[in-house]
Amino acid sequence: MPSTLHPLTSLTAAGCTAVITTAAGLWPLSVAVALAAALLAVGAGVGRRVLAAAVAVLVPLGLSLLMLHGLFFPEGRTVLAAWGPARVTAEGLSFALEAGTRTGACVLVLLLFSFTVSAPDLVAALAARGLPPQVGFVLASALTLLPAMTGRLAAIRAAQEARGLVVGRGLLSRLAAVRLQAVPLVLGLVEDAGVRAQALEARSFGTPGPRTSYRQLQDSPGQRVFRAAAVLLTAAAVALRLITAWPVAP
């Protein structure tokens, strides 16, 4: 369900939350932000998709954090267990927890934004603020590319299965299937891009000069105030962080 907020408001909210959470560097805050994002996602009806994407990003990341910092944290003093050069230290685990929750919060907030924002609204809003149309097009294409690719991949896979391809459960079998599907997918996308470029030129896309927009976005004074306040608050949080963390000259 697309958000009813002005896209820049949700973009500002997501960006500022991510920056403030990072600047604060407190794991309870990170956990609270992550939970709030998850709840909002469920409320917006995209809970399952956001969580699935978050798991795909965070599980490998969390494991690597645990491996790196949990086992090999040079500053670790409180050794909980040790196997040869690998030592589990309290400091290492706490650092991994800190980094993991912080990244988790940022990922969830940004996923919530990307799954709820209406891509055409966002591109229209950015274009109205001077974003070059080419950049806007690339952005919008990137946001719509995944669904388009999924549909085409399904078609390719169906065609290959109809010619006797049986994708087994083994890794090798799956990798072989990926190679077979990648070739027509990429060739198709390249061919599409060629024809689409001609069509875009014919529709004056490359023409320099002022542009207008058919789509009109609803903005409100309240949302403008919110955006300004969020940006100021974020700047203050970053400044505070820099001041407190700056090594004081002896």
Place this chain on the structure above:
Amino acid sequence: MNDGSHAPSRQPATAALPAAAARIASFSFHGDAGQTLRNVQLSALPGTLTAVLGGSGSGKTTFGKLLAGWLRAGHSGVLRGSLALGADRVEFHGNSNDPRINPAAWSGRAGYVPQDAGAMLSSVRSTVAEELAFGLENRGVPRVEMIRQAARTAERTGLSGLMGRNPAQLSGGELRRLAVACAVIAEPGVLVLDEPLASLDAAGAAQLRNLVDGLLDAGTAVVLLSQRADALARSAGHWIVLDGGTVTAEGPPAEVEEGAAFSDAGIVAEGRGAASPGTRPAPAAPAAPVLELRGVGFGYGTTTRTTKRSAGTARPAPVLHNLNLTVRPGEIVAVTGPNGAGKSTLLRHLNGLLQPQTGEVLLAGKSIAGIPTGRVACTVGLLFQQPRDQLFERTVLREVGFGLRRLAGGETAAGRALEALAAVGLADAAQTHPAELPSSKQRLLALATVLARTPAVLALDEPTVGLDRYGIERLQHAVAAAAARGAGIVLVTHDLAYARATAHRVLALDGGSLREI
């Protein structure tokens, strides 16, 4: 239909001036040794329909794109000759001093609608109205004027009721009309339509026909590119036949159609008896069925399959309902029906790509429930509509050989692959990359991949679309040969004439089930 901006070109003083004229001495793509076009001339007067006819690979699309500025001299290839829109003529000598065409300015006066209508769309606009306005936005047309022009164009093209819809969810016919609308919103003096009726059903074709009539009445010169001499082509005042990149005949349709050049060019002559006999003898003594569908029911339900849904409503009505079908060895059954009736959905049940929600599918008396498609594929060969999604190997021969070794063993596989290529006329192209073939040959290659597996059941989805006359003859021979060796054939088509000429039985898919017609 009132068309203010065209008024000047229709005034008596300029009435004799063609809306578009092309004189192409030669055109070759960069990096291509041969000439794609040579000695092609066209002159299209305002309000007239000109048909450029030719078989697959004859150069029609290249010519249309040159005329409309989609391919540009210098940028895409080397052009010698001239192009003119109204009184403005541009001469090209094939050297670096040649003038450059500004595609945006040119296409405002000469529109082009590609065969793949989806390629016309920006793909980044979420409603039909915004997609229509895309070109106007880029030209900086004020919003109020943009809304007015979009509404007016939508009315001309029958899209008024669809302005809020997502372009990705339009039916084939609606998409084609949107692509035409995107081209005519700039009020071009000439409009080039590339195979506008391909894969449209009767209703979609009739709507497009109305749209073309409206444009002609408004004074637009329409140039039709087609490999079929269909009703639309027959309403043209002037035909130009292209063969091997050059004009082999031109003149009034009746005259051209009688000439040898017309029949040599591989153009499909609709409305003149098909190449095969009209009636087919029924297969010999009734044998046990190779394929049976018993009480099959299927609906897309709540899952979001947007690719093949009838675009009318979002209501998940069942696509197939209590559908029965029996096909015996050697029998050819044609299934017809309008776009969105569920024909492709039906075919996907034959090899297990879709599983029936009620009823069952039996092959040689055994149910295929739960068997993976890759295994059912030993018995059922399915030809899809879009060849591009089906070809993935480096050479034509490897493409046909894919999976054959496992099916038939090394020696037999090689022989069968070559045999199948010969059957579709691609024996000479065995070492070519599939992507380098023209689209009609890609379809024949996809057919060869099915034939090589000598399946007991052949399922063909709109096999004639995109084929020229030579291609259709190959297809007909292949289908007849498969039936002669005892295969059961189900072919799905919106082309009733082809169905009648080819099949033993013609069935209509109507309300989710089949009835004999």
